[in-house]
Amino acid sequence: MNVYGDDSERLLDELRGDTSDALYHFLQDFINFMGEKKLKPKSIASYFSTLRTYLRSQGIKISSDDVKDLISLPNIIQELRVPLTKDHLKLLLDYSKPDCKALYLTLLSSGMRIGEALSLRKSDFDLSSNLIMITIQGRFTKTKQTRQTYISSEAKSALHRILKNKKDDELVFAKSKNLDASILAEEKTFVNLRKRCNLTEKYPDSSRHIITIYSMRAFFHTEASIVHDEQYANAILSSIFRETFGSLSRT
CATH class of the missing domain: 1.10.443.10 (Intergrase catalytic core)
Known part of the structure; x- marks a missing residue:
């Protein structure tokens, strides 16, 4: 949240007061930003999980159902493990x-x-x-x-x-x-x-x-x-x- 500088607290106040569009637009923008940085899907999911934990510590709870329904995370491709021969x-x-x-x-x-x-x-x-x-x-x-x-x-x-x-x-x-x-x-x-x-x-x-x-x-x-x-x-x-x-x- 430090990337927002002095606006961080104001942003948190806005997110605390809005449990619908503003919050989920912010979360999706965060994910899209990570994607633009060419991060791998697994890394994006990890950063997103960290953000959710931080927001929860600030009194902003995000349900798993809402994440599933309202947030689009990149798919993590499961590689087929090559067995030893x-x-x-x-x-x-x-x-x-x-x-x-x-x-x-x-x-x-x-x-x-x-x-x-x-x-x-x-x-x-x-x-x-x-x-x-x-x-x-x-x-x-x-x-x-x-x-x-x-x-x-x-x-x-x-x-x-x-x-x-x-x-x-x-x-x-x-x-x-x-x-x-x-x-x-x-x-x-x-x-x-x-x-x-x-x-x-x-x-x-x-x-x-x-x-x-x-x-x-x-x-x-x-x-x-x-x-x-x-x-x-x-x-x-x-x-x-x-x-x-x-x-x-x-x-």
């Missing part, structure tokens, strides 16, 4: 260092978020059977609920060298106890790996790369979605992983 995965794994390869195979076969994987300690791994079960502590999950998942035999083999040298309370993948710092470090490592593999393609008219470290979780859900029962999907995912890719990486 077998060739992409093989290339990434072949160029990865052993510790990174173990992390990526774990992400690919478990469906964990990168932050969840980096929070794991050796004690979270149940090594008592052929199929390794991992317990993700609730304080590290998005839902704040503890859950369990499984990994493929290939991930198990890659993890063996790491786990045998760890104490029960030691972090398995992360180099730092600061989770945010660990996530940032892994993102940077993956960016460098992506460059070495020449997998730097971006979505059209976007700064977002097609392949990111988060693509591995998306791969898991694509594979597991063919099985409707979540518990059953977890139990057989190792078999799906092996049957789909076989020996995906060099030892």
